[in-house]
Amino acid sequence: MRQTQQIQQLLKRNQLSVTDSRLRILELFFQQDGALAHADIEKKSGAGFDRVTIYRTLQTFVDKGIIHTIPTADNAVRYALCKDDCTQGHHQDHHVHFVCERCSTTICLEDVEVPAIRLPEGYTASHAEVVVNGVCRNCSQ
Amino acid sequence: MRQTQQIQQLLKRNQLSVTDSRLRILELFFQQDGALAHADIEKKSGAGFDRVTIYRTLQTFVDKGIIHTIPTADNAVRYALCKDDCTQGHHQDHHVHFVCERCSTTICLEDVEVPAIRLPEGYTASHAEVVVNGVCRNCSQ
DNA sequence: GCTAAATTTGCAACAGAGTTGCAAGAATTT
DNA sequence: AAATTCTTGCAACTCTGTTGCAAATTTAGC
Ligand SMILES: [Mn+2]
Ligand SMILES: [Mn+2]
Ligand SMILES: [Zn+2]
Ligand SMILES: [Zn+2]
Numbered sequence: 001m002r003q004t005q006q007i008q009q010l011l012k013r014n015q016l017s018v019t020d021s022r023l024r025i026l027e028l029f030f031q032q033d034g035a036l037a038h039a040d041i042e043k044k045s046g047a048g049f050d051r052v053t054i055y056r057t058l059q060t061f062v063d064k065g066i067i068h069t070i071p072t073a074d075n076a077v078r079y080a081l082c083k084d085d086c087t088q089g090h091h092q093d094h095h096v097h098f099v100c101e102r103c104s105t106t107i108c109l110e111d112v113e114v115p116a117i118r119l120p121e122g123y124t125a126s127h128a129e130v131v132v133n134g135v136c137r138n139c140s141q
Numbered sequence: 142m143r144q145t146q147q148i149q150q151l152l153k154r155n156q157l158s159v160t161d162s163r164l165r166i167l168e169l170f171f172q173q174d175g176a177l178a179h180a181d182i183e184k185k186s187g188a189g190f191d192r193v194t195i196y197r198t199l200q201t202f203v204d205k206g207i208i209h210t211i212p213t214a215d216n217a218v219r220y221a222l223c224k225d226d227c228t229q230g231h232h233q234d235h236h237v238h239f240v241c242e243r244c245s246t247t248i249c250l251e252d253v254e255v256p257a258i259r260l261p262e263g264y265t266a267s268h269a270e271v272v273v274n275g276v277c278r279n280c281s282q
Numbered sequence: 283g284c285t286a287a288a289t290t291t292g293c294a295a296c297a298g299a300g301t302t303g304c305a306a307g308a309a310t311t312t
Numbered sequence: 313a314a315a316t317t318c319t320t321g322c323a324a325c326t327c328t329g330t331t332g333c334a335a336a337t338t339t340a341g342c
Contacts, residue, residue, distance in 0.1 A: 122277070128271060
């Protein structure tokens, strides 16, 4: 398996020990193009990892800049691979996210940048999150 | 009390019976300019309304177009009064929301419209949510 | 390859957010 | 004021996420 090798290297590059759950969870992210919620991972991982392990693994990946969180209206955090140059403690994912109303897939629109927002006097922006709801490419035909 | 009168009328206009919890919760919203989360209301209401009553009251107000929800990154729904022309089943609040990193107040920027987002081929937008994080007017001096 | 140290995992127990059914209580209608 | 309608509180439950700790696994040194 070529991919397993690549994932191992990704872990080592981030000074993380190579464990079954980390390999499997990253594998899921690489097989998917939409985002994954904790519950999705619990179902799809198969191997019956403990819920807590999954939470901790996801948190570790976020800390290392391997995945990023996506805020959605339904109060369940979703995660997706960082394709930008994110590093430990410094995420760079300034793109728009899309949630499909039909299939409820959550997708990173890597090429759509968050527009600059003109704020009233006295407000200083540090970061903006844009989530667009609508119908995705798959569902619109 | 003049305000109580006004709140009563707001309830009647929406075909809602006038009850202690509804009066009190609306009163809190009118006294506040930031948004309120369920937990805030539970604390500030004083009168010890049941948690379930608060949840149901908030849901009713959202359904009627009296308040709207604000998505934030911390996975706790916040609510604010609708100042736009929202009606039963049809919210019109297309403004930007702001979350202060210092005081964590959540504010509706009624005058800041959500910009149009250009999506890739195949995607259709129906609604976009913009949440800007930063430092608010109060905290920036 | 084996051992010791460092890290990760699973379990149990917990906290918080939100939902549902139902009987009792209040508000509205007549 | 009584009957009807609607709302509330309670209990019980689900789902999401967190923490402490001992056991298991991984890594590093030899
Ligand atoms: Mn993304
Ligand atoms: Mn608002
Ligand atoms: Zn879709
Ligand atoms: Zn502030």
